[in-house]
Amino acid sequence: MYSQSLFAQLVRWLLVLTITLVGVQHCTPLQRAFADYAVDGGCHQHHQMDDQHKAHGSHATQ
Numbered sequence: 001m002y003s004q005s006l007f008a009q010l011v012r013w014l015l016v017l018t019i020t021l022v023g024v025q026h027c028t029p030l031q032r033a034f035a036d037y038a039v040d041g042g043c044h045q046h047h048q049m050d051d052q053h054k055a056h057g058s059h060a061t062q
Contacts, residue, residue, distance in 0.1 A: 024030055 024034070
């Protein structure tokens with residue numbers, strides 16, 4: 001295995017990051033896939049939000 005300088009590694013990762021960001025920016029299907037994944041995850045789930053709204057409504061009426 002050969003040794004690499006820190007500067008060379010940073011330049012390589014910066015190049016990979018730049019290519020990835022440009023690719024994502026100009027690839028509409030990939031953007032849609034990331035957007036759909038973000039909507040389906042975490043607190044952005046539609047069915048959980050509906051359940052939470054119902055729960056909050058039931059607390060307000062009691």
